[in-house]
Amino acid sequence: MNPGDRVRVDRADRTYEGVLLPSSTDEQLVVKLEGGYNVGVDRDEADVAVLAEDVYEIDGTDATGDDAGSEIEFDDDLPTISLISTGGTIASTVDYRTGAVTAQFDAEDVLRAVPDLAGRANYRGRVVANILSENMEPPIWQDLARAVREEIEAGADGVVVMHGTDTMQYSASALSFMLETPVPIVFTGSQRSADRPSSDNVMNAVSAVEAAKSDCAEVVVCMHATESDDRCALHRGTRVRKNHTSRRDAFETVGAAPLGEVDYETETVEFRREYRERGETDLEIAPDLEGDVELLKFTPGMDPAFLDVVEGSDGLILEGTGLGHVHTDLIPRLEELIADGTTVVMTSQCLEGRVCDRVYDTGRDLLEAGVVEAGDTLPGTAKVKLMWALENSDDVEEAMGTSLAGEIQERSVPWA
Amino acid sequence: MNPGDRVRVDRADRTYEGVLLPSSTDEQLVVKLEGGYNVGVDRDEADVAVLAEDVYEIDGTDATGDDAGSEIEFDDDLPTISLISTGGTIASTVDYRTGAVTAQFDAEDVLRAVPDLAGRANYRGRVVANILSENMEPPIWQDLARAVREEIEAGADGVVVMHGTDTMQYSASALSFMLETPVPIVFTGSQRSADRPSSDNVMNAVSAVEAAKSDCAEVVVCMHATESDDRCALHRGTRVRKNHTSRRDAFETVGAAPLGEVDYETETVEFRREYRERGETDLEIAPDLEGDVELLKFTPGMDPAFLDVVEGSDGLILEGTGLGHVHTDLIPRLEELIADGTTVVMTSQCLEGRVCDRVYDTGRDLLEAGVVEAGDTLPGTAKVKLMWALENSDDVEEAMGTSLAGEIQERSVPWA
Numbered sequence: 003m004n005p006g007d008r009v010r011v012d013r014a015d016r017t018y019e020g021v022l023l024p025s026s027t028d029e030q031l032v033v034k035l036e037g038g039y040n041v042g043v044d045r046d047e048a049d050v051a052v053l054a055e056d057v058y059e060i061d062g063t064d065a066t067g068d069d070a071g072s073e074i075e076f077d078d079d080l081p082t083i084s085l086i087s088t089g090g091t092i093a094s095t096v097d098y099r100t101g102a103v104t105a106q107f108d109a110e111d112v113l114r115a116v117p118d119l120a121g122r123a124n125y126r127g128r129v130v131a132n133i134l135s136e137n138m139e140p141p142i143w144q145d146l147a148r149a150v151r152e153e154i155e156a157g158a159d160g161v162v163v164m165h166g167t168d169t170m171q172y173s174a175s176a177l178s179f180m181l182e183t184p185v186p187i188v189f190t191g192s193q194r195s196a197d198r199p200s201s202d203n204v205m206n207a208v209s210a211v212e213a214a215k216s217d218c219a220e221v222v223v224c225m226h227a228t229e230s231d232d233r234c235a236l237h238r239g240t241r242v243r244k245n246h247t248s249r250r251d252a253f254e255t256v257g258a259a260p261l262g263e264v265d266y267e268t269e270t271v272e273f274r275r276e277y278r279e280r281g282e283t284d285l286e287i288a289p290d291l292e293g294d295v296e297l298l299k300f301t302p303g304m305d306p307a308f309l310d311v312v313e314g315s316d317g318l319i320l321e322g323t324g325l326g327h328v329h330t331d332l333i334p335r336l337e338e339l340i341a342d343g344t345t346v347v348m349t350s351q352c353l354e355g356r357v358c359d360r361v362y363d364t365g366r367d368l369l370e371a372g373v374v375e376a377g378d379t380l381p382g383t384a385k386v387k388l389m390w391a392l393e394n395s396d397d398v399e400e401a402m403g404t405s406l407a408g409e410i411q412e413r414s415v416p417w418a
Numbered sequence: 419m420n421p422g423d424r425v426r427v428d429r430a431d432r433t434y435e436g437v438l439l440p441s442s443t444d445e446q447l448v449v450k451l452e453g454g455y456n457v458g459v460d461r462d463e464a465d466v467a468v469l470a471e472d473v474y475e476i477d478g479t480d481a482t483g484d485d486a487g488s489e490i491e492f493d494d495d496l497p498t499i500s501l502i503s504t505g506g507t508i509a510s511t512v513d514y515r516t517g518a519v520t521a522q523f524d525a526e527d528v529l530r531a532v533p534d535l536a537g538r539a540n541y542r543g544r545v546v547a548n549i550l551s552e553n554m555e556p557p558i559w560q561d562l563a564r565a566v567r568e569e570i571e572a573g574a575d576g577v578v579v580m581h582g583t584d585t586m587q588y589s590a591s592a593l594s595f596m597l598e599t600p601v602p603i604v605f606t607g608s609q610r611s612a613d614r615p616s617s618d619n620v621m622n623a624v625s626a627v628e629a630a631k632s633d634c635a636e637v638v639v640c641m642h643a644t645e646s647d648d649r650c651a652l653h654r655g656t657r658v659r660k661n662h663t664s665r666r667d668a669f670e671t672v673g674a675a676p677l678g679e680v681d682y683e684t685e686t687v688e689f690r691r692e693y694r695e696r697g698e699t700d701l702e703i704a705p706d707l708e709g710d711v712e713l714l715k716f717t718p719g720m721d722p723a724f725l726d727v728v729e730g731s732d733g734l735i736l737e738g739t740g741l742g743h744v745h746t747d748l749i750p751r752l753e754e755l756i757a758d759g760t761t762v763v764m765t766s767q768c769l770e771g772r773v774c775d776r777v778y779d780t781g782r783d784l785l786e787a788g789v790v791e792a793g794d795t796l797p798g799t800a801k802v803k804l805m806w807a808l809e810n811s812d813d814v815e816e817a818m819g820t821s822l823a824g825e826i827q828e829r830s831v832p833w834a
Contacts, residue, residue: 134746246770355663
C-alpha cells in the first residue's frame with residue numbers, strides 16, 4: 003500500500019475507510035476519512051486492505067513557496083493572500099481534495115477546493131499543522147506566528163489562518179500578542195464539514211479572504227454572524243469566544259459588538275469600531291512563551307489540592323466568581339504561591355464585565371495577598387497573555403492590567 | 419464589650435468600624451460594617467475600642483418560628499411567605515438594620531428593612547447562614563434545603579431565599595435537585611448594596627415575594643431583567659448563570675428565554691414557558707450529596723497533573739472545548755480514572771449548545787474511554803447534579819443524560 007491509495011483499516015472494533023496519507027512516523031497509519039478528517043491508527047494493531055490504488059495524487063514536501071507548475075496565472079491587479087492551514091474542518095476541505103498534508107498547497111489546490119475563491123486574490127498556501135484544534139499546543143502557536151511572519155515578509159497582503167473552531171480563540175489570542183502586523187491576519191474555520199449541506203466553509207473562507215484584503219491590520223476571527231448565509235462577523239482575536247457548541251454563528255465578541263462584518267452578497271467589509279489600519283505598524287514578532295501557566299476555574303467545594311499542582315509554576319489564572327472571588331480559605335495558599343514566585347491573576351467566570359477586588363472583603367484580601375487583576379480580560383485570553391507577558395514584559399503585573407491587543411476594553415461597548 | 423456595641427477594630431493595617439455581633443467561636447470577633455457586610459477578625463490580633471454601647475438590639479437564638487411579640491398582625495387574606503437568609507448583599511439589608519444573625523428575624527424586622535414589602539404577605543424570617551456567597555459550601559446547601567422544607571411544612575405558601583450573587587446559581591441548582599416542592603422557591607439577591615443609590619435590592623425583594631406568591635412551584639432565580647427598574651426575570655434554577663460581574667441584569671437563562679417575568683409596576687407575574695404548577699407535587703427532600711466531585715476546565719497546554727488530584731474522587735466534570743473535547747493525550751488518563759471508579763462527565767465551555775461526542779474522533783475516543791455526556795447541562799450545574807446523583811440515583815450515567823430539574827433542554831429555545 004502507498005499514500006494515495008484508498009484503504010480500509012480495521013482496528014479493535016472500529017473500521018475506517020479513506021485515503022492513506024504520508025505519515026511522519028513508522029508506527030502510525032494516517033487515513034483521511036470521507037468527512038475530511040484524518041485519523042491516526044497504530045500500524046501494529048491495524049488490519050489494512052487496499053480498496054483502490056492511487057486514488058489521490060499526494061503532494062510532495064516541497065516548501066519553497068513556489069507555485070511553479072500551477073495552471074493559475076498570477077494577476078498583478080489582485081492582492082496576494084496567504085492561506086495557512088493548521089487543520090480542522092475548514093482546512094480539511096482543501097486537504098481532502100488535494101491530499102496536501104505535509105507542507106504546501108498551491109493556488110490550484112485552493113481553487114479546486116473552494117472555486118468561489120477564484121478571482122479574489124493570488125493565493126499562497128502553507129501547512130503549519132494538521133491537527134484537531136483540541137490538540138493545539140503553545141509551541142504550535144509559535145510555529146504559526148513564525149509562518150505568518152514569513153508569509154508577510156514574502157509579500158502577502160493578508161493572511162488567512164484555517165483553524166479548528168474548538169480552540170481558535172486561544173490561537174487568535176496568542177497571535178494577537180506575538181505579532182505586530184501591517185496586514186490583516188484573519189482566522190476562520192467551519193462548524194459543519196464540507197460534506198454536509200449546511201456547511202459554512204465556503205462563505206467563511208470567501209469572507210475571510212475579503213477581510214484579509216481589507217484595511218484592518220489586526221488579528222481577527224471571521225465566522226458566520228447569523229445562522230443564515232448572509233454575513234460574517236469580524237471579531238477581535240482577544241475578545242472572541244466560541245459561545246455555542248454547534249451553531250454556525252457560535253463565535254461572539256464578548257461584551258461588545260464585533261469589530262466589523264463582511265456582507266457575503268455585496269462582498270463589502272465594514273467596520274463599526276476603531277481598528278489598526280493597514281501599514282500603521284511595522285512587522286514585529288515576539289513569539290516567546292512561558293509554558294508553565296495554568297488556569298483554574300473556582301466552583302463551590304473545589305479541592306484546594308488543585309493549587310498544589312500549581313506550586314512552582316510561573317503563572318496561574320483564576321476564574322473566580324462575580325467580581326473576582328474565591329473561597330476565603332484559599333487565600334492563604336494563594337499568598338504562599340505568590341511568595342514562591344507564581345504570578346496569580348484574577349478573572350471572572352461571569353465572562354462579561356471587569357473584575358474589581360476593591361469592593362468586598364474577599365477581594366481586598368486577595369489583593370493584599372498579591373493577586374493581580376486582569377480587568378475584563380477573558381479567562382482563556384488571560385492565560386495566553388500571561389504566558390506571553392512572563393517572557394516579554396518587564397512588569398508582568400502592569401501588563402496584565404493594561405490592554406496590549408484589545409483584550410481589555412475601556413468600558414463595555416453595548417451589543418449592536 | 420458586648421454584642422450590639424458599636425466598635426472600632428484595628429488589625430494589622432486595616433480598621434473596621436461597625437456593630438459587634440455574637441460570634442460562634444471565642445477566637446473570632448464578628449463586626450457588621452456600615453455597608454452591611456460582616457467581617458471576622460482574629461480576636462488575638464485585634465485592638466478593639468467600644469465607640470458606643472448597646473447601639474443595636476441583637477435578636478436571641480429562638481428559632482421557634484413564632485413571631486409573637488411582633489407588632490405586625492397576621493392577615494388571613496394574605497399568603498405566608500418565608501424569607502430565608504444565607505447572607506450576601508440583599509440579606510445584609512435585613513440583617514444590618516435588625517442585627518439578626520443568629521437564628522431568626524420576624525415580620526417586623528423585614529418590613530423595617532424593606533417597607534415596600536408591607537401588605538403583600540405575612541412573613542416568616544429565618545437565617546440559615548450569614549456568609550459571602552463565594553464561601554458557600556455543599557453542607558450549607560443541605561442546611562438550606564432542610565430549612566426550606568421546614569418552612570413549607572410550617573405552612574409557607576412560598577419561600578424567598580436571600581443569597582449572595584456570586585454562587586447563587588450553584589445553590590439554586592442544588593435545591594432544584596434536592597427538593598420536590600409544591601410551592602415556589604425563589605432565590606434573589608442584589609448586585610448593588612442597599613447603601614448605594616442604584617441598589618437593586620428593593621425591586622428584587624418585592625419581585626421575589628410576588629414570584630413566591632405565584633403559581634410556579636419550581637426553584638427559580640429572580641433578578642433584574644434589564645438595567646432599568648422595570649421588571650425582574652424568573653430563571654429556572656438549573657439554567658441560570660451570572661453572566662456579568664456588576665450589571666444589575668447580570669443573571670440570564672442560558673440558551674433560552676427566562677421562564678417568566680415580574681412586572682414591577684403592575685406587580686404581575688407572567689410565564690412564557692411551561693412550568694410545574696403549585697400543588698402539582700408533594701413535598702419531598704433528598705439532601706444527600708457526595709462531596710468528592712471536582713470540576714476541571716480544559717485549556718490548551720493544561721498540566722495533566724490536575725487529573726492526579728482527581729484520583730480516587732467519585733466524580734469529575736470536564737469543561738471541554740466545542741462539542742466536548744480535551745487534548746487526546748489526556749484520554750488514557752481519563753480511562754484510568756474511570757476504571758478506578760470515578761464518574762467522568764463532559765460539558766462544554768461554550769456554555770450554549772449540547773455536547774456531542776459522536777461527531778469527531780476525539781469525542782468517540784472519550785466515549786469509548788467511558789466519559790458520560792451531560793447534554794447541554796451547564797458545567798456548574800453538572801457539578802452539583804453529579805454530587806447529588808452519586809447519592810440519589812441508581813444509574814448515575816443515565817441520570818446525567820436525563821433532565822431531572824430542567825437542566826437539560828429538549829432543544830435550545832431561542833432568546834426572546
